[in-house]
Amino acid sequence: MFGPVAAAQDVLIRDATVHTVSARGSLQHADVLVRGGLIAAVGPGLSAPAGVQVVEAGGRPLTPALFAGITExxxxxxxxEASTVDSHLKLGEQPLRPEFDVTLAYNPASVLVPVARVEGLGFTALGATTGGGFVAGQGGVLRLDGSLDPIGPRALYLRLGAEAAELTGQSRAAQWMLLQQMVDEARGRIAADSPHALLTPAGRRTLAGYLAGQGRIIVAVDRASDIRQLLRWAQREKVRIAIAGGAEAWQLATELAAAQVPVFVDALGNLPASFDQLGATLENAARLQRAGVPVSFAQREDVSHNARKIRQLAGNAVAHGLPWADGLAGLTRVPAQVLGVADRIGSIEPGMQADLVLWEGDPLDVAHYAEQVWLGGQAMPMRSRQTELRDRYLHRARVR
Known part of the structure; x- marks a missing residue:
């Protein structure tokens, strides 16, 4: 009902303020030519080949399609309704299962896809949650174009700190003990047939891949001391990590920058919602960026049904010191780079997927909206179940 059209369209978007989110920066009165689902050319005064649709932007902003955050x-x-939730694994006393991959349950026909898409969101990091273990499992990048399969490498999701303590014997120290044992198993330092082994053969293979740098480990963690331990662990084991949440990450901005560890910031977090977040501040993103940390965004609540709020996170970070261009990059290029898909999406350059949004106004200001979304050159229907219910009942109210 809300899916994309059957084939990519060739289109020339003329006279836009093109925020390329690349080394070219923002281009005034520029054109973008899309051919065969890819960006063919970017610049002023482009000619429309015969038969190519022309969209007059009238100077309005054109950006890459935005990142929806780490969602479900x-x-x-x-x-x-438990029967509709596939984001976590509960196996009781069974071994931890890093091989668990939530992308296998992805439903591109979900009503949440167009709800997010009409807000200018074009891709998401589908994340495993920690309902079954502090090692939650794997996720991947999904484009919200109706595709079934993820793009790019998988990511492994962990949670550390107080919120995961109930999954590790009510002790955050036990998290490091268990994590180290899993690493030892994956590296062959503990025999696979040991009666004390935590991992299945598939789990050992999966974790070994991440330890060899074949994917990124995304860790939900807030307290500065836990982040410091995480940095030490990542350096010792030579793994690529990213942080989600990071309420107190700004306290270690220099160390995070030196290690080039990106942070998915909750830019609305300014209150100590737990003892792990006593240092929360609205300037978190700005302080990290000034130190040279790659900054993107992720929500803590309403991450799927209200993914649109991620624009508010970025705008709020800009209001508290993050440069506007870095706010937009945090919703486009940066997450694409962190998740290993920046060769396809996240910027407006020739050869990239034509995942584009034409905005009525500033995309980081929630008072403005997306006028048209293209994914792979396809003009997406700018409607969802929510908009159709709105229009239906507004019409009824007028009739009465």
């Missing part, structure tokens, strides 16, 4: 779009339909 397509693997959670109704959070209160």
């Amino acid at each position: 779009i397509g693997i959670e339909e109704v959070s209160g």
Whole structure:
């Protein structure tokens, strides 16, 4: 009902303020030519080949399609109905299962896909959650164009700190003990047939791949001391990590920058919601960026049904010191780079996927909206179940 059209369209978007989110920066009165689902050319005064549709932008902003954050779009339909939630694994006393891959349950026909898409969101990091273990499992990048399969490498999701303590014997120290044992198993330092082994053969192979740098480990963690331990662990084991949340990450900005560890910031976090977040501040993103840390964004609540709020996170970070261009990059290029898909999406350059959004106004200001979204050159229907219900009942109200 809300899916994309059958084939990519050739289109020339003329006279836009093109925010390329690349070394070219923002281009005034520029054109973008799309051919065969890819960006063919970017610049002023481009000619429209015969038969190519022309969209007059009138100087309005054109950006890459935005990152929806780390979500459960397509693997959670109704959070209160367990039969519609596929984001976590519960196996009781069974071994931890890093091989668990939530992308296998992704439903591109989920009503949440167009709800996010009409807001200018074009891709998401589908994340495993920690309902079954502090090592949650794997996720991947999904484009919200109706595709079934993820793009790019998988990511492994962990949670550390107080929020995961109930999954590790009520001790955050036990998290490091268990994590080190899993590493030792994956590296062959503990025999696979040991009666004390934590991992299955598939789990050992999966974790070994991440230890060899074949994917990124994304860790939900907030407290500065836990982040410091995480940096030491990542350096010792030579693994690529990213941080999600990071309420107190700004306290280690220099160390994070030196290690080139990106942070998915909750830019609305300014209160100590837990003892792990006593140092929360609205300037978190700005302080990290000034130190040279790659900054993107991720919500803590309403991550799937209200993915649109991620624009508010970026705008809020800009209001508290993050440069505007870095706010937009945090919703486009930076997450694409962190997740290993920047060769395809996240910027407006020739050869990239034509995942584009034409905006009515500033994309980081929630008072403005997306006028048209193209994914792979396809003009997406700018409607969802929510918009159709709105229009239906507004019409009824007028009739009465």
